[in-house]
Every structure is written in structure tokens, then in C-alpha cells.
Amino acid sequence: MEIEGAVAVVTGANRGIGLAFTRALLARGAAKVYAGVRDPARAQEPGVTALPLDVTDDEQIAAAAEAAADATIVVNNAGIQAGVALLDGTLEGARREMEVNYFGTWAVTRAFAPVLAANGGGALVNMLSVASWRVNMRWPGYAASKAAEWSLTNALRVGLRPQGTLVVGVHVGFVDTDATAGVDAPKTAAGEVAALTLDALGRDEPEVLVDEVSRQVRAALSGPVELLEPAR
Template sequence: MEIEGSVALVTGANRGIGRAFTHALLARGAAKVYAGVRNPDDFEAPGLEPLRLDVTDPDQIAAAAMTASDATIVINNAGIQAGPDLLEGSLEGARKELEVNYLGTWAVSRAFAPVLAANGGGALVNMLSVASWRANNRFPGYAASKAAQWSITNALRMGLREQGTMVIGVHVGYVDTDATVEVDAPKVEAAEVAAQTMDAISRDELEVLVDETARRVRAALSGPLELLYPTA
């Protein structure tokens, strides 16, 4: 679909990948970009329309769908990493990860599905991860939430097909943001994630494998378990 002239909503738009998505949309000619943030009073960004949106709050989601009733592109980017270690710590953080990463994506998608349908179908983009496919014993709750998010992405792709909505899943390894400052591993720039996602929207591509890590892990899904979880 055409990005030029489109109206987009990005959740979790205040920083990192979300902010990069908003910049990329404006650069590609989007007519309007709603920036979904928890505290719009504290958010300033030229060219963007701040929108109060906590993806765990049903009332805010419903209000956002009414305000952004002209949206033709919805990007579910809001996400958190808050869970405990595998064998220690409260599970409350893992519950929050599921609430935001999985149920938040599902709730926003539900609310905006009729909006997209009314505006010709459009595109629904979900920011996923290689963690959708490969468990992580350091961040088990986060990986589980992203796996659930991938599953609902695929369900939405099937469920929204008849209304003409393209559902895109974006997968990547570590991205250079505030959340990965302490991670000692190769990282992709947030702007690169956004750029490849814009290309996918323009080309009607349903899956984005941003980096070599995403491509390698995706390919390993069809192989023996040892490819995903090498023991040496």
C-alpha cells in the first residue's frame, strides 16, 4: 500500500523503535501520524499528534480508536521487558509482559480492525522479535510474550484478510535502544528497523526479517532443535 498520504498510529511512540517508526512515516509522506503515548502532556515532537494510549487500558484504547478513526496504518510497537529470572523472582513482571506485549497488541488490533476496514483495509504492523521463535532463559517471560504476540499476529492475518487488511510481522534481534544498553551483542539501529518496515508496507510484504539473526532463527524453525538451541 501507499504510505504517502496515509494516516498512521504508532503505539509506544515516545522513544526507541516507536519514535523511529514515526520519523520514517513522516519521511515517506504520511499525511498524519498519531503518536500513542502514556503521557501526551510530556511529549513534544514536531509533525506528530500525541494521543493518550496505554495499551492495557480498555477505555483509552476505545477513545484512541474514536480519535484516530481516519487511520489507515496501525503499528503495534508498545512493549516492555519486566519479567523475573527463570527460577527466581516474582512472576508479576511476566504478567505485565503478557499484558502489554501480547494482550495489548490484541486489544489495539481488535479496536482498530473496524477502523482499518472502514478506510479501505490498510495495514496492521506488529513489532515482534526473534524471541517470538527462540526462548531465552535470561528473559523467559519476555520471550513467551513475544511468542504469543507472533501467534496472535498470524491469527489476525487470517481473520482480517477478507476486509483487505494486510498484517505484517517484524522480527529482529537486538536493537540499539535504551532497553539494550547493557547487552553486549551486535545491535541494529532503530532507524533500520523502521526503514525496512516501511519498505514492507510499500511492497505488501507480510514478514520483515530485519537482520541476519532474524533470518537465521527463522530458517532454523524448519530444522532440528539443536539449530535453535545449540549445546556447544
């Protein structure tokens, strides 16, 4: 997939990994980048086109697909961590995580798949996590939503192949963003996530394992279940 001259849509683009993607795409010569955000006033990055896009709002999704009818790359980055405990409290936060991370990705993809097809196939990038595969005691609802999103990504890879769309799943451990400010663990810079993903996109690779922990956990999927538990 050629980045130079491409037209990209990035959801959750106003900060963190989404903002890093918008910057990296522009730096590599993308002709246009639509920044999908719930509040367009917060999309102040020079060179981007703000696009009102709440991934849980069907009307906004449809309007975004119409406005960005020239898109050749869609980056499903929007996501939340609600911090739901495993055995205490309500499950409302976990329902929101599933609604945004899983159903939101699915809804955006459904709307933009015909757009990508009309523009030659293009590419769909889903921002996943090592939590797709690994036990996460701190954020079990988030991990479950990412596991569901990984399964969806695999289905989309097969389903969109006939129209020539490359589907890319991106896995990484902790990334240095606002969401992980309270986490005392090694973190990957958001810019590195974006850079390595665009490198892989340029090579037409369907999966990106950004850091060592994602590579180790991916390799452990065929091993004993204990290997998928977090280190103590």
C-alpha cells in the first residue's frame, strides 16, 4: 500500500496514538488526512481535515463515509479503557468498552468498506493490543473488547479480500499516552507505533507486532495457557 498520495481517515485522532498516526501519514506524503473526532474543535493539528465522528453514532458514521468518499486508508484507532474491576462494581464501563472498541470498529468498517472498494481497495488498519491475547486483571473488560476486535479483524481480512482491501491488525503492549499515565511499566512511544504500522502497510503486511511483549505473547498462543498470564 502506497502512503504517498493516499487519503486517510483516522478515528480517535485528537490525541495519543490517533494523533501520532495523523502526523506520520502527513509526514510520509498522504494527500489528505481526515481526523475523526467527537469534537471537531479539538482537532487542531495543521494539515488535517476535522471530521465529526463518534464511532457509536450511526448517523455520524454514515455522514463521515459520505464526506470522506475519497478515502483509501481507514485507521480504526478510537478506543476506551473504563477500568472495570473483575469482581466488583457494575458492568456499565465494560459495555461501553465493547460498544466503542468492538462495535464501533465494526460499524465504521461497514460504512467505509464500499468507499475503499470504490477507490481501488486500499487498506483498513485496526489498532488492537497485546490484551487481545493476554490475561489482563486490571482491565478485563478492555481485554475482552480487544479480543473481540481481533476476531473481527481476522473475519474482515477474509471478507474484504475479494475487493482488494488489505486488513492490518496492530498489537502492542503499553503505549505512552494519557490512558497509561498511572502505569509503571515499559511503554512504547505513540509515534513508534504509527511509524512501524506505516512501514508494515508499505510492505502489505497483515499484522504488526510493535514491541517485544507483543511478539512474545503472539508466539505463546500455541503454548500452555500459563504463558498467556501476566508476569508476577
